[in-house]
Amino acid sequence: MSDPGTILERPYDPSHDLSREDRRSVTTELCEALADADEVHREALRAxxxxxxxxxxxxxxxQYRNRGIDADDLEQVAYVGLAKAARGFDPDMGHDFLTYAVxxxxxxxRRWFRDSCWMVRPARRVQETRAQVTACVEELVQELGETPTAQHVADSLGIALEEVEEAIAADGCYHASSLESPGGNGVGTLADVLGDVDDGFTRAEEKASLAPLVRRLSDRDRETLALRYFHQWTQEQIAGQLGVTQMQVSRILTRITAQLREGLGDGLRAA
Structure with a gap:
């Protein structure tokens, strides 16, 4: 058992970062002393x-840099979280302090981002679930001694796994990326990899809507429509093919297009 007074009397320079091994060793010793220390020594040991x-x-x-927030502000918030971890850690549980603290x-x-730094604000429901998830994770880490899975969090909160995953995904809403930022694999910019509006989708919908209307036309009307708009024949060529005048072809095409427009309008009203 480590003596709290002896540990606290050792010189320590907070401006000098310990190696990972030394930090873990000192942290373990502090936690062991914390378990049996009186309240006065407990506060000093937590500090x-x-x-x-x-x-x-x-x-x-x-890990949260490059989101439009000053690094010093992020570190100050992280220090607050570390202080909360030191106050909330229960050494009697027998778990590693850093497993709980991180x-x-x-x-x-994340809570600070949620409350202060949304660039794109999610629905209130998602924000509230995110707060519940964060609090639940902290409790489960203390209980389990390890970071819980999303399914474990969902079971603990009594909500669907999809809600937990949606809340966790909301972490990406803090910073809007510039279209001039590098694109995938550092090639070009983000604007270069964004998709354009594809007119093919609109044409596909139009064809799907027109198909049943065209099937209702007479054989001669379908032939006229195909010659004019699919084979790009002139009205004079169509007139020669059908054995009618060019004026009659014009009237036939006018009637067909009006009939099709009317049919499309009826379909939209019915929908």
Whole structure:
């Protein structure tokens, strides 16, 4: 068992980051001392726990850079999350402090984004679910000693897995990317890889709507329509093929197009 007084008397420079191995060693020792310390020593040990793991908080904050938020602001929020983790950690549970602290810090940063930094604001329902998910993850980490799965969170909250996944996906709504930013694989810009409006979809819908109307036409009307609009024949050529005058061909085409427009209009009204 580690003596709290002895540990706290050791010199420590918070401006110097410990190596990963040294940080884990010191953190483990602090947590062991925390389990049996009196309240006065507990507060001092929690403060030292925060100092020792500030590098962890900065590492978590760095994962949320490039979202239009100043790095110093992110780090300050991460430090708040680390302090909350130190206060909320229960050493009697026997779990590793960092396993609990990292999701708590991440949850604090995400909560700050949720409340202050939405670039594209999701539906209120999604925001509220996101808050529930974050709180639930923190509780389950303390209970399980590891980060829970989305299904575990859904079961704990009594909601559908899809709702949890939708809430987690809302993390991407904080920063709008410029169309001038690099595109896929660093080639070109984002604008270069965006799709254009495809007129083919509209034409496909029009063909699907016209097909039953065309089938109702007489054989001669269908032939006239095909010669004019599919084979690109002139009215004079069509007149020679059908054995009628050019004026009659014009009247036939006018009647057919009017009939088709009327049929399309009836279909839209029926829909």
């Amino acid at each position: 030292r726990l925060v100092e020792v793991n500030m590098g962890v908080a900065r590492a978590v904050a760095s 999701p708590t810090i991440r949850g604090e940063v």
